Amino acid sequence: MTTEKLEQSRVKAVFDVTADEFEKALDKAFEKLNANVTIKGFRTGKAPRSAYEKTYGEMSLFDEALNVILNQKAQEIYKDEKLARQICGPFEPNLEGEDRVTRGKDFKVSLSFDVYPEVKLPQYKGLEVKAKVLTATDEEVENAVKNILKKDASKANKEEQVIASGDYAIFDFAGTVDGVAFPGGTAENYELQIGSGQFIPGFEDQMIGMKAGEVKDVNVTFPENYGAADLAGKAAVFKVTVHEVKVESFPELTDEYVQNLKLEGVNTVSELKASKKAEIEAQKAVSEKDRQVDELINKILDNTVVDMPKSLIDDKVNAIRGQYINQAKMYNIPFETFLSLMNIDKNTFEAETLKQGARQALFSVVATKLIEVENLQPSKDALEAKAEADAKASGKTKEAMLKQNLDSYFNQLSYEALINMLLTNAVEVEGEAKPAQKKTTASTQAKKTTASTAAKKTTASTQAKKTTASTAAKKTTASTAAKKTATATKSE
Numbered sequence: 001m002t003t004e005k006l007e008q009s010r011v012k013a014v015f016d017v018t019a020d021e022f023e024k025a026l027d028k029a030f031e032k033l034n035a036n037v038t039i040k041g042f043r044t045g046k047a048p049r050s051a052y053e054k055t056y057g058e059m060s061l062f063d064e065a066l067n068v069i070l071n072q073k074a075q076e077i078y079k080d081e082k083l084a085r086q087i088c089g090p091f092e093p094n095l096e097g098e099d100r101v102t103r104g105k106d107f108k109v110s111l112s113f114d115v116y117p118e119v120k121l122p123q124y125k126g127l128e129v130k131a132k133v134l135t136a137t138d139e140e141v142e143n144a145v146k147n148i149l150k151k152d153a154s155k156a157n158k159e160e161q162v163i164a165s166g167d168y169a170i171f172d173f174a175g176t177v178d179g180v181a182f183p184g185g186t187a188e189n190y191e192l193q194i195g196s197g198q199f200i201p202g203f204e205d206q207m208i209g210m211k212a213g214e215v216k217d218v219n220v221t222f223p224e225n226y227g228a229a230d231l232a233g234k235a236a237v238f239k240v241t242v243h244e245v246k247v248e249s250f251p252e253l254t255d256e257y258v259q260n261l262k263l264e265g266v267n268t269v270s271e272l273k274a275s276k277k278a279e280i281e282a283q284k285a286v287s288e289k290d291r292q293v294d295e296l297i298n299k300i301l302d303n304t305v306v307d308m309p310k311s312l313i314d315d316k317v318n319a320i321r322g323q324y325i326n327q328a329k330m331y332n333i334p335f336e337t338f339l340s341l342m343n344i345d346k347n348t349f350e351a352e353t354l355k356q357g358a359r360q361a362l363f364s365v366v367a368t369k370l371i372e373v374e375n376l377q378p379s380k381d382a383l384e385a386k387a388e389a390d391a392k393a394s395g396k397t398k399e400a401m402l403k404q405n406l407d408s409y410f411n412q413l414s415y416e417a418l419i420n421m422l423l424t425n426a427v428e429v430e431g432e433a434k435p436a437q438k439k440t441t442a443s444t445q446a447k448k449t450t451a452s453t454a455a456k457k458t459t460a461s462t463q464a465k466k467t468t469a470s471t472a473a474k475k476t477t478a479s480t481a482a483k484k485t486a487t488a489t490k491s492e
Contacts (some may be wrong), residue, residue, distance in 0.1 A: 001076055003083070009117035009309040011083075014096055014110045015073045022065060022101065025072075029064035062101060066093075066109070073111060089114030089311025114309035119369040122303035124422065129292045131428035136280035144276040148261070149250040158245045161212035165195035168246040169207060173218075175238040182231065189243065200226070207240065215241045227343050289423070296422045297363065304366050308358070312365070317357030324349075371414045374421055378413035386413060 004012045030049055039047040039055050053061075070093050078084045095101070096108035155168055163169050169192055175185030194204050206218045218238040226232040251257055255268045266275050328338035339349055371377060378386075386409045387401040394401070402409070 001073075001080075006112065007307065009115050009307045010112060011086075011115050012110050012112040013073070013077055014108055015076070016106065017069055017109055018106050019104050022069065022103070022107075025065040025068040026058075026061050026103075028068050029061040033061065033064055058103070066101065069109060070111065073109060077111065077113075083115075086115035087113055088116050089309060114311040116312075117306045117308060117365060119365055120305035121366070121369060121373070122300060122305075124296075124300050124370065125425040127296055127299055127422075127426050128429045129295050129426045131430055132288055132291075134281050134284040134288055136277045136284070140280050141273050141277050144280060145253065145273060146250070148272075149253060150248075152251045153248050155246040155248050158247045161245045163194055163207055163210050163242065163245050165208060166193065166248075168193050168248065169210075169242055170244040170246070171207075172241040172243070173238045175236050177231065177234050177236045184228075185236070185238070193248075203238065207242070210240070210242050212242050212245055215239065225343065227341065229340065229343050232343070292423065292426065293419055296426055300370075300422075301359070301362055301366060304362065306362065306365060308361060308365070312361040313354075313358045315357075316360040316364075317353050320353050320356055320360075367415065367418055370421075371418055374418070376414055376417040376421060378410060378417065382413055383409050 002014050004014070006012055030052060034047060034049075034052050035045045037047065037052065037056075038044045039051050042048075042051060047055075070091075074091055077087075090113065092112040094110045094112065096110050098107050101107055158167060170189055171192070172188045173186065173190065175182065192198060192204070194207055197204070200220050200222060202220045203218055206216070206220075210216055216239075218240050219235070220238065221235050222228075222231045222233060224233045253269055258269055258272045259267050261272075263272070263275065266272050324338065325335050328335045331338065333341075336346065339346060344352075383402065383406070384398065387405070388398045390396075390405070391398045391401045
């Protein structure tokens, strides 16, 4: 066996096949194929070789004999443990220097396959990352408190039945484009909080000042990125009939009200506001950490030198595509219909999916390399501690959890250690951080695409989910097909 390195982290292994080897392979091919063949004058599987070749021709054995040879040569590759550990894609067989095999002559075959690429890491310590202020504003705190009060809020008819921003209107609407009604453009007794921004721009603003019983034409233009492609960018007229105007009343915020909420350690209005402020800032801290991680990972990926094998990218692309296909099946609609509901054509979907898949594949190999270089693999004690914690929550034994989730635990803890290492070694700066110093251009199909951190579990777009008829006036936006899919690849 001789091996040759090809582009895109691919290897070709070439093998000599003697005429005698091929004859033995033909014998094995005959044994396999003849077992299920019935030839006149013989029982099934009992015909001699001469009768078989007379009926089907000796060439009928060649394909199977070549399969026998190729399987044998594949086993030779696997005997080379160092090479075998690098394989990350299927074998592609080929005849070398010949158009066909000639019985009685030696020949060569090859098996080409992808291997895990060599990764040249850029600078990954001391990278600058933008720092943001995480303080909760008074408005954010007031809105959080208001959301609590809203659970006990009530609605009543407004004394003056004139719509103002924040009021609830009950109304009918009937929309037309060029004088023609369209699906989803009509509803009766629809309730909407005016100013909530649920409807397309301009719709709610034009309802302010309308009175109960009033009929008015509302003129709007559907956004260019509207979910229904046949309406996007078009002017429409909605005939609006207002029936009622309601106002929302909130309970008085007092210490007594707060105590009735039975929140641990929260008994007064000031304590409630302090608690909500802390919650908001904690949420901001989590979001800021995620943002910084994405920023750091983007800098590293954009400056990594690696010749990515196609099979690793294909695996990620197929996984992303499969998630969307499964979503379409969940809603019992054709995949093409699912894409149209997201206002995206198949070519755009495939292009975006390729970018996402390439980026995920790149992150996977870079993360694996960083974990190896920094020795971030979890210890046996760490794995057992994780299993024990999960065992207590699930009621299973630690041993059962380890057996069931060992790979998952290993990837999760490795990824957490990687993120902690990157953040610990980053330099926070105010304003815009400096870009990482580029050593060379990364040779990947995913360059300059949005980073998708491999261990994040994010949900796919759900614009196709249980849509109702009377939604055409609502504001919808196009969804990028491969955006934030549930990759969960961690450091595979």
